[in-house]
Amino acid sequence: MHDKIDMDRDMVDLAIENALDMGAEYAEARMEAVKANSLILKNGNPEISGLDRSSGVGIRVLVHGSLGFASTDQLTKDSAMDSVEIAVRMAKAAANLTRERILLSEESSHVKDYEVSQKQKIADVQTEDMLDVLKHVDKSMLDAAPLASRFLQVYAEERTKYYANSDDSKIGSRIPRVFMFMLPTIVEGGQVSQAMLQKGVAMGWEYMDPVRLSEEIGHEISVTYKNMKEGVKPPAGKIDMVLGPEVVGIATHESCGHPYEADRISGREAAQAGESFVSKEMIGTKIGSEAATVIDDPTIENSFGFYLYDDEGVKARPKVLIKNGIINEFLHNRETAVAMDMGASNAAARANNFDREAIVRMSNTFIQPGDYKKDELFEDIKLGVYMNSFMEWNIDDKRYNQRYIGREAYLIENGEVKGAVKAPILELTTPAFWSAIDAVADDLDWAAATCGKGEPGQGIPVYTGGPHIRLRNITLGVSQ
Amino acid sequence: MSAWKDVPTPELTGKIVLKAQEMGADDVICSMNSLNRKQIRFANNSIIASKSWSEKIVGIFLTKDQRVVATEMSDLSTVDDTLRDLLKMAKAMEKSQSYQGIAGGKFDYRSSQPDGRIPKLLDELYDYTGSAIDAALNAGAKRAAGVLWSSQGDAYLSSSSGPSGGYSSADIEISIRAMAENEGSGHSVHSVTNLDDFKPEFAGKEAGTFAVQSQNPAIGPEGKFDVLFSPMPFANLLERVASSTSAGFVDAGLSFFKDKVGEKVASPIVNLVDDSTQPGALNAPPFDNEGVQTGKTTFVENGILKGYLHNTSTAKRFGVETTGNAGLIFPYAWTVYLKPGDMNKEELVSQIKDGLYITNNWYTRFQNYQTGDFSTIPRDAIFRIKDGQIAGSVKDIRISENMLGLLQRVKAIGNDPKQIHWWEVGTPVFTPHVLVEGVNITKSTQ
Known part of the structure; x- marks a missing residue:
C-alpha cells in the first residue's frame, strides 16, 4: 500500500456529498493533474518546447436514471460545486427524454493508491534530455535513407488522479507515460515513401534510451527505403x-x-x-x-x-x-x-x-x-x-x-x-x-x-x- | 504579481505579456479562452448523457534569443512559476532557425456579435433534441442517435509586438444519425450562430429520409464510377485539402501540395477560399494566434494553387506575407469555402449515366500524405445512379483514390453550399454537392 497520492481529496469527496444532497442516486468525481513536457524537432530544427500543467475535476451523476456530467478546470470549491449543480440540473432536465433509464452495475468498493515506479522521473526530465533523444533518432533516420522531410515529437507526462464514488470507492493513482511520434518522408528518383512511427510506454524516462531507439527507428527507415527502391508488384490470385x-x-x-x-x-x-x-x-x-x-x-x-x-x-x-x-x-x-x-x-x-x-x-x-x-x-x-x-x-x-x-x-x-x-x-x-x-x-x-x-x-x-x-x-x- | 486571479479578464493577457518581458522574454503572445459548452447526447431515441464544460485556458508563447517555448495553463495562481519555468526551458532549448518573429502593429478587427440567447439555453436544448428525434422517426426511421451542442466563448489576445484584441462567439449545432429497418441509415448535421436559423427538425427529417430510402442495400460495385458527393463527405475531403495548404504541413511532409504553388492542382471549376467572414461560420475569429486580422484567402483559384496558408514565420521563409492563419507552429484554415456552381442536386444526378451518390463517409487515411494516396469509407445512405436516376442503395464499398487526381476530376459543383462541422469534420467547411468523374471504388476481396 502506497502513501496517499497528494491531491485535494476533500474537494472530490465534498462534490459527491453535495450531488447526493441535490438528489443524485449515484455520484462520482475524478480529479486529474498532468505535468507534461514536449518537444518538436522538424527537419532537424528545434521548433518548440512545451510544458503542460493542467488540472481539473469532472463530476458524473445519475438522477432518476438520467446521466449528467460536468467539469471545470478551475480547482476552487465554488467551481467544483457549480459543476455538481449543473450536472444534477441537466440530468433532471433530461428525465422526460430519457426513455431508457440508465442503471449501473453493483460493484465492490475499493480504497487503494497505486503508482508506476520510475527509475528516471518524468518530473526531472530536462529540455536537453528531450533534444538529445530526438537528435539521436533524427540522425539515425538521416543515416538510413534520403529524406525530404522529417517530423519528430516527444512527449512525457505524469498523470495524478483521484477517483471516488458514492459506493465508497476511493482510488488514487500516478502513472507516467512517454511517447514519441515520427514521420519521415523518403524521396529518391521520383519515388516517395512515408512511415508513421510511434513509441510509447507507461514508465519513466528510462525508456528513452537514445541508442536503442535510434537503432529501432533507423531499422524501420532502412526497410521502408529498401521496399520503396526494390519492391515489386504483389502477386495476384x-x-x-x-x-x-x-x-x-x-x-x-x-x-x-x-x-x-x-x-x-x-x-x-x-x-x-x-x-x-x-x-x-x-x-x-x-x-x-x-x-x-x-x-x-x-x-x-x-x-x-x-x-x-x-x-x-x-x-x-x-x-x-x-x-x-x-x-x-x-x-x-x-x-x-x-x-x-x-x-x-x-x-x-x-x-x-x-x-x-x-x-x-x-x-x-x-x-x-x-x-x-x-x-x-x-x-x-x-x-x-x-x-x-x-x-x-x-x-x-x-x-x-x-x-x-x-x-x-x-x-x-x-x-x-x-x-x-x-x-x-x-x-x-x-x-x-x-x-x-x-x-x-x-x-x-x-x-x-x-x-x-x-x-x-x-x-x-x-x-x-x-x-x-x-x-x-x-x-x-x-x-x- | 501576487493575485493574478484578481486581474480583470480583459487586462489579464496584456499584464502577463508585460510580466514575461520583465522577466526577460523577447517575443511574447498571451491568449485567454474562456469556454462554456453544453452537450446533449442521445441514442436509441433516448438521452444517454447531458454534459457541461467550463474552461478558462491561458496560453503563453514566448521566445528568448530565438528559442521558442509555449504552454497552456488553467491555474492562474501559477503564472509567475510558469513564466519562470518557460524561461528556464528556453535557456536549455536550442535556437530555432525556422522562427522568424511575430506580427507587429495594430489591426482593425471585425467586431463580433454573438447571439446572446444561445448561452442561456438549457431546457430548450432538450426540446430541440426531441424535435430532431421526432422528425427522424416521422420520416420513417426506427432509431435516432446523435448530439446537440451549444457553445459560448470569450477570447483575448495580447502580443508584445503590438496586436491585442478580444472577441466573443456562440453557436448551436446538431448531428443526427437515423436508422431504419433493413440496414437503412442516414446522417445529417446542422450548425448555426443565429438561434433564429436553428432548425434541428430539418436535420432529423433529412437523416430519417435517407435512412428509409437506403433500406435493403446491395453489395456495391467496384471499379471507376462518377460519384456525386453530398456536402458531408466532400467536406471531409476538403478539410484534408485545406490542411495540405498549411505551410507547416508542407514542411513536415504532411501535404500533397508541396512544390505545387502556381500549378494546376484541381479542375478549373474549383475555387477554394479560407474565409472567416462567411456569415454563420462556426470558426470565425477576427484575428489569428498572432493577432493578425483574418479574412479571405483564396488558395485554389480556377484550379491553380495560389499559395499556402501562413503565419509570420512560415511567410518569411517562403518569401510572402502572412495570410492571418497562425497557428504559431502550424498555420491552419479557419473556415473552408468551396465556391458554388449553378446546378441543383437533381441536375447533377441527371448528368450521371453510371455512378453513385454518397451522403457520408469516415476514416479517411493516407498511405502517403505527400503523394496524396488515400482511402475513405462511405457510410450511411449510398445510392446507385443509372441513366440519371437513383436506382437503389448499396453498401460495403471504399473510395481508394489519390487526392490530386480526384480534385482534377471534379466535373460539376452544385448551387447548394452548406456548412459542415461534425465528429468527422473538425474545421468548418462550406461546400455544395460535388460531382467527380471516374472515382476508384474498391471492396473486400473475400
Whole structure:
C-alpha cells in the first residue's frame, strides 16, 4: 500500500456529498493533474518546447436514471460545486427524454493508491534530455535513407488522479507515460515513401534510451527505403500470408476490440464511431479459426494502456474477447453490464482526462501467442506475402470491411522469404480475416497507439500487439 | 504579481505579456479562452448523457534569443512559476532557425456579435433534441442517435509586438444519425450562430429520409464510377485539402501540395477560399494566434494553387506575407469555402449515366500524405445512379483514390453550399454537392 497520492481529496469527496444532497442516486468525481513536457524537432530544427500543467475535476451523476456530467478546470470549491449543480440540473432536465433509464452495475468498493515506479522521473526530465533523444533518432533516420522531410515529437507526462464514488470507492493513482511520434518522408528518383512511427510506454524516462531507439527507428527507415527502391508488384490470385505483430495488432484492435465494445453494440456511439456487426446474441458463436484467441489486458506492467482500476472504480482484469475462434466476452462498463445482463462490469471504462466521461475502451489488445516458431509459419508456403508493417488502414463503422496496406513486405516463395513487395493490400471482411488464421507463432510484440472514440474525442493510450500469424488463401486487393 | 486571479479578464493577457518581458522574454503572445459548452447526447431515441464544460485556458508563447517555448495553463495562481519555468526551458532549448518573429502593429478587427440567447439555453436544448428525434422517426426511421451542442466563448489576445484584441462567439449545432429497418441509415448535421436559423427538425427529417430510402442495400460495385458527393463527405475531403495548404504541413511532409504553388492542382471549376467572414461560420475569429486580422484567402483559384496558408514565420521563409492563419507552429484554415456552381442536386444526378451518390463517409487515411494516396469509407445512405436516376442503395464499398487526381476530376459543383462541422469534420467547411468523374471504388476481396 502506497502513501496517499497528494491531491485535494476533500474537494472530490465534498462534490459527491453535495450531488447526493441535490438528489443524485449515484455520484462520482475524478480529479486529474498532468505535468507534461514536449518537444518538436522538424527537419532537424528545434521548433518548440512545451510544458503542460493542467488540472481539473469532472463530476458524473445519475438522477432518476438520467446521466449528467460536468467539469471545470478551475480547482476552487465554488467551481467544483457549480459543476455538481449543473450536472444534477441537466440530468433532471433530461428525465422526460430519457426513455431508457440508465442503471449501473453493483460493484465492490475499493480504497487503494497505486503508482508506476520510475527509475528516471518524468518530473526531472530536462529540455536537453528531450533534444538529445530526438537528435539521436533524427540522425539515425538521416543515416538510413534520403529524406525530404522529417517530423519528430516527444512527449512525457505524469498523470495524478483521484477517483471516488458514492459506493465508497476511493482510488488514487500516478502513472507516467512517454511517447514519441515520427514521420519521415523518403524521396529518391521520383519515388516517395512515408512511415508513421510511434513509441510509447507507461514508465519513466528510462525508456528513452537514445541508442536503442535510434537503432529501432533507423531499422524501420532502412526497410521502408529498401521496399520503396526494390519492391515489386504483389502477386495476384490466391496466396498465403504471414503478418507481423504490427499488422496483427492493428487488425485485432480494429476488427475485434472495437466491435466488441458493448456501448457500440448497444448503439450508444452510433452517430460518431458507429455501431458493430456483432450483436449481443453472438456470444458463443464462431467468428474465426480455432487458432485465434484475443485478449484485452490493462494490467500488463509498463504497457501504454496500463491501469489497475478503471475510471468507474472497477478492478481491472484481462478479458478474453475471442477464445479459440468463438466470441467469448465483450468490453463493458457499469452501464452496459446492466443493459446486457452481465451482472458486473469487466473494467473497460476509461476517460482520457478529467473533462471527459468514462466510456468503454480497449487497453492492450492482442492475439494470444501460439505454439509455432516464427520460421515454421513460412515453411510450407508455396507463394505468399509477408506483411510486417502497414501504412494506410481503415475499417467501416460496423467493423466489417477492413484494409491494411503493407509498408515492409516481402514475397514468400517455396517456404523462403524473398525480395520486397510494394504496398500489398489486405482488404477483406472481418469474418474472412479471423477464419483465415491457421497458425500462430510463439512470439509477441507491441505497438503503441492512440485510440480515438467519443464526442468530444478522447484519444487514449493503448497497445496493439500479437505474435506473427499465418493466413491461408487470401486474394490481395488491387490499387487504383 | 501576487493575485493574478484578481486581474480583470480583459487586462489579464496584456499584464502577463508585460510580466514575461520583465522577466526577460523577447517575443511574447498571451491568449485567454474562456469556454462554456453544453452537450446533449442521445441514442436509441433516448438521452444517454447531458454534459457541461467550463474552461478558462491561458496560453503563453514566448521566445528568448530565438528559442521558442509555449504552454497552456488553467491555474492562474501559477503564472509567475510558469513564466519562470518557460524561461528556464528556453535557456536549455536550442535556437530555432525556422522562427522568424511575430506580427507587429495594430489591426482593425471585425467586431463580433454573438447571439446572446444561445448561452442561456438549457431546457430548450432538450426540446430541440426531441424535435430532431421526432422528425427522424416521422420520416420513417426506427432509431435516432446523435448530439446537440451549444457553445459560448470569450477570447483575448495580447502580443508584445503590438496586436491585442478580444472577441466573443456562440453557436448551436446538431448531428443526427437515423436508422431504419433493413440496414437503412442516414446522417445529417446542422450548425448555426443565429438561434433564429436553428432548425434541428430539418436535420432529423433529412437523416430519417435517407435512412428509409437506403433500406435493403446491395453489395456495391467496384471499379471507376462518377460519384456525386453530398456536402458531408466532400467536406471531409476538403478539410484534408485545406490542411495540405498549411505551410507547416508542407514542411513536415504532411501535404500533397508541396512544390505545387502556381500549378494546376484541381479542375478549373474549383475555387477554394479560407474565409472567416462567411456569415454563420462556426470558426470565425477576427484575428489569428498572432493577432493578425483574418479574412479571405483564396488558395485554389480556377484550379491553380495560389499559395499556402501562413503565419509570420512560415511567410518569411517562403518569401510572402502572412495570410492571418497562425497557428504559431502550424498555420491552419479557419473556415473552408468551396465556391458554388449553378446546378441543383437533381441536375447533377441527371448528368450521371453510371455512378453513385454518397451522403457520408469516415476514416479517411493516407498511405502517403505527400503523394496524396488515400482511402475513405462511405457510410450511411449510398445510392446507385443509372441513366440519371437513383436506382437503389448499396453498401460495403471504399473510395481508394489519390487526392490530386480526384480534385482534377471534379466535373460539376452544385448551387447548394452548406456548412459542415461534425465528429468527422473538425474545421468548418462550406461546400455544395460535388460531382467527380471516374472515382476508384474498391471492396473486400473475400
